Amino acid sequence: MRSSTGFPGPCISNPVGGDLVGHARWLGVLTRQLLDRARPRAGADQLVGRSVDGYTCGFPLSAAYDRDCIVAVGMNGEPLPLKHGLPARLVTPGLYGYIGSTKWLTELEVTTFDAFDQYWVRRGYADRAPIKTMARIDTPRSLERVAAGPVGGVAWAQTRGVEAVEVRVDDGPFRPVQLADALNRDSWRQWRFDWDAVPGRHTLTVRAVDGGGETQTETRADIVPDGASGWMSLVVTVE
Secondary structure, three states, rough: OOEEEOOOOOOOOOOOOOOOOOOOEEEEEHHHHHHHHHHOOOOOOEEEEEEOOOOOOOOOHHHOOOOOOEEEEOOOEEEOHHHHHHOEEOOOEEEEHHHHHHOOOOEEEOOOOOOOOOOHHOOOOOOOEOOOOOEEEEOOOOOOOOOEEEEEEEEOOOOOEEEEEEEOOOOOOEEEOOEEOOOOOOOOOOOOOOOOOOOEEEEHHHHHHHHEEEEOOOEEOOOOOOOOOOOOEEEEEEE
């Protein structure tokens, strides 16, 4: 069995600044160990997970080998909860859930992208969807009236890690913040910005830099076809 600390990735429906993302400690078997026993045929490039109700996820077969993709049976030191996929589920770091996190897993199928489109691909979503670098402000809340104090949140860039987070106040420059220690490159990082705020209405903006030195894109994109993007901003009033 393999233990892995991280999170299954934000839901594809997670908007910029959204909370459809979590963190957990998983216990399971490395998917590549199962595949090595099955010996996939040459030319295969997609791994499809099938759920008990016929739902399908599909992702590049290479992702089962180049990262700690697991068939999970435990979560946070306990058996996998029903709502999270009991008796088994896939956890594939760096890929949105609709791609690589089949819950209530009953079957793995090795195939090709040319031969099979999984459930959401048939409905207009991308067949390859790496998780985008994202930073989120958790405190203060949007439109909140606050006293001067710290700003904080989380940032993630699965499989790449978070190298830095930067915050901008109004139209000023982006400034670096304090980062909590990284558990691994698949886990989010908490951050804190000690803001010497002055009274009035202010706009706070946050962005992250991944482990390869690439800054989170400012370009706004909807969740369809491959996940939302853009910097999170919110307005607060300092009293």
